[in-house]
Amino acid sequence: MSDYAKPVPTPSEDSRIYWEATKNHRMMLQRCRACGAFRFPPGEVCPECTSEDYEWTPVSGKGRVFSFVIYHRAYQRGFADELPYVVAVIELEEGPRMLSNVTGCKPEEVRCDMPVEVVYDDITDEVTLPKFRPA
Amino acid sequence: MASLKDKYAIVGVGHSALGKVPELSDYGLQVTAVKAALDDAGLKKTDVDAVITHSHLLGAVRVHHQNLSERLGIDTAFGVSLSAGGATSCLMVQVAAAAIEAGFCKTVLCVHGDKGATRKTVTRGEGGGEFGPEYGLFGAAGAHAFGLTRHMHEYGTTHDHMGAIAVACRKHAQLNPVAAMQADMTLEDYHNSRWIVWPFHLFDCCLRSDGAAAVIVTSAERAKDMKQKPVYVMGMGQTNNSRGYIWGDHMTELGAKESGAQAFAMAGLKPKDIDTAQIYDCFTYILMATLEDYGFCKKGEGGPFVSGGRIELGGELPTNTSGGMLSECYIEGMLQIVEGVRQLRGECGARQVKDAETAIISGNGGNAVCHSTLILRN
Numbered sequence: 417m418s419d420y421a422k423p424v425p426t427p428s429e430d431s432r433i434y435w436e437a438t439k440n441h442r443m444m445l446q447r448c449r450a451c452g453a454f455r456f457p458p459g460e461v462c463p464e465c466t467s468e469d470y471e472w473t474p475v476s477g478k479g480r481v482f483s484f485v486i487y488h489r490a491y492q493r494g495f496a497d498e499l500p501y502v503v504a505v506i507e508l509e510e511g512p513r514m515l516s517n518v519t520g521c522k523p524e525e526v527r528c529d530m531p532v533e534v535v536y537d538d539i540t541d542e543v544t545l546p547k548f549r550p551a
Numbered sequence: 552m553a554s555l556k557d558k559y560a561i562v563g564v565g566h567s568a569l570g571k572v573p574e575l576s577d578y579g580l581q582v583t584a585v586k587a588a589l590d591d592a593g594l595k596k597t598d599v600d601a602v603i604t605h606s607h608l609l610g611a612v613r614v615h616h617q618n619l620s621e622r623l624g625i626d627t628a629f630g631v632s633l634s635a636g637g638a639t640s641c642l643m644v645q646v647a648a649a650a651i652e653a654g655f656c657k658t659v660l661c662v663h664g665d666k667g668a669t670r671k672t673v674t675r676g677e678g679g680g681e682f683g684p685e686y687g688l689f690g691a692a693g694a695h696a697f698g699l700t701r702h703m704h705e706y707g708t709t710h711d712h713m714g715a716i717a718v719a720c721r722k723h724a725q726l727n728p729v730a731a732m733q734a735d736m737t738l739e740d741y742h743n744s745r746w747i748v749w750p751f752h753l754f755d756c757c758l759r760s761d762g763a764a765a766v767i768v769t770s771a772e773r774a775k776d777m778k779q780k781p782v783y784v785m786g787m788g789q790t791n792n793s794r795g796y797i798w799g800d801h802m803t804e805l806g807a808k809e810s811g812a813q814a815f816a817m818a819g820l821k822p823k824d825i826d827t828a829q830i831y832d833c834f835t836y837i838l839m840a841t842l843e844d845y846g847f848c849k850k851g852e853g854g855p856f857v858s859g860g861r862i863e864l865g866g867e868l869p870t871n872t873s874g875g876m877l878s879e880c881y882i883e884g885m886l887q888i889v890e891g892v893r894q895l896r897g898e899c900g901a902r903q904v905k906d907a908e909t910a911i912i913s914g915n916g917g918n919a920v921c922h923s924t925l926i927l928r929n
Contacts, residue, residue, distance in 0.1 A: 425680070425684075482701065483698070483700045484697070485697055492684075492689060498687075500746075503687055503688045505802075515688055515797070517686050517687070528704035
């Protein structure tokens with residue numbers, strides 16, 4: 417393992433394929449074959465229609481900042497060198513929202529509804545985090 | 552929902568020492584709060600036949616109600632530990648009423664207490680989980696702050712508005728001898744307090760406290776013969792935005808909207824009929840959003856509404872008259888119920904709301920997902 421000091425996500429049975437995709441610098445979400453809805457976080461039934469029929473589908477990685485916050489304190493030592501840093505709720509073009517970081521601009525430049533696109537951060541040999549930058 | 556309007560009453564309230572209480576365990580805090588509530592109600596422990604507790608402690612405990620009853624030395628007809636975060640406080644009173652209505656029990660003790668100030672910090676977020684900690688999302692402040700950012704974007708809400716809430720709570724705390732925060736706070740002090748997670752300053756965030764509180768619920772019929780003038784439960788509601796705070800408009804429209812509507816409908820009241828509000832103020836923003844969702848003003852107008860002294864004693868809607876969790880003490884909403892009851896009994900001295908006859912109490916938890924509401928009268 418590297419000397420990466422921040423929390424590393426622990427994939428679950430549900431999310432394994434999601435994290436395998438990000439490792440290959442692709443974003444894939446489950447799309448319901450019954451109603452067509454994309455969903456996140458991953459799960460075995462569609463939260464819209466309860467169908468169990470889905471396929472992992474590539475998504476655009478484009479979206480907007482729905483909301484965001486700026487951390488001024490490190491609650492975990494790995495973040496101490498990054499203060500202040502942005503945690504955002506990203507709404508993907510395909511509908512689902514996810515938490516991530518906004519990078520590639522100053523925290524004070526981030527705005528709600530700002531268009532963003534995915535970038536990939538290879539944090540360890542095994543895990544890659546999708547993050548977002550201004551589009 | 553069956554109308555339980557005025558069928559149940561709160562007949563005793565009490566709390567432990569508040570603030571920093573390193574000499575007592577969490578159970579020590581809880582049993583002293585129970586003793587205070589029993590004394591307040593003029594009851595013996597054997598007059599209680601049910602115990603409902605909030606199972607969430609910083610060191611979470613299974614079958615917490617059982618452990619507490621053991622320490623109180625009572626067997627009970629009904630007992631359950633609930634976990635709905637900050638919504639648990641008012642929810643315990645509602646479950647108590649429902650359990651009595653169902654015939655499970657007659658007189659219910661509702662208890663929560665924790666050592667938020669002097670317990671050793673629990674280590675969290677070190678490598679476990681996904682979709683949050685890896686991006687540096689830690690703690691309740693971050694999760695709740697998203698809502699204020701979005702509210703500012705959509706409605707032009709400002710830090711001056713949040714500051715008005717913090718200052719109002721501090722002024723009230725200064726009239727409450729047991730409140731932790733007694734120092735003056737000006738709007739400038741609010742603005743100068745350090746950032747925790749923008750857009751939250753330190754003074755947007757509630758306290759970390761040791762303390763416990765207990766509330767005793769029984770039927771209106773039984774309440775008539777007890778020591779205290781009963782405080783009746785007129786309205787109850789609860790709603791869970793369980794799809795999560797990041798879904799839909801949940802971060803700006805809380806479960807408070809539906810929960811409050813249920814409670815007002817049961818009570819047969821409108822917001823203008825409420826004399827005092829004791830609102831779950833884990834963060835300033837949640838208090839403002841709750842007042843909007845309860846219908847005291849329109850969605851988006853909460854900022855102007857809380858300004859100009861309207862929520863202060865002497866204002867249109869005296870809110871969190873004890874100082875709230877921002878300036879009195881944090882027991883996850885329990886002291887909101889205690890203060891509401893004391894206001895309706897007229898026991899609040901310098902901070903008494905004149906002629907208070909009705910109070911609305913809120914609980915809000917699970918990172919702004921679960922909500923519960925009580926409307927009380929004297």
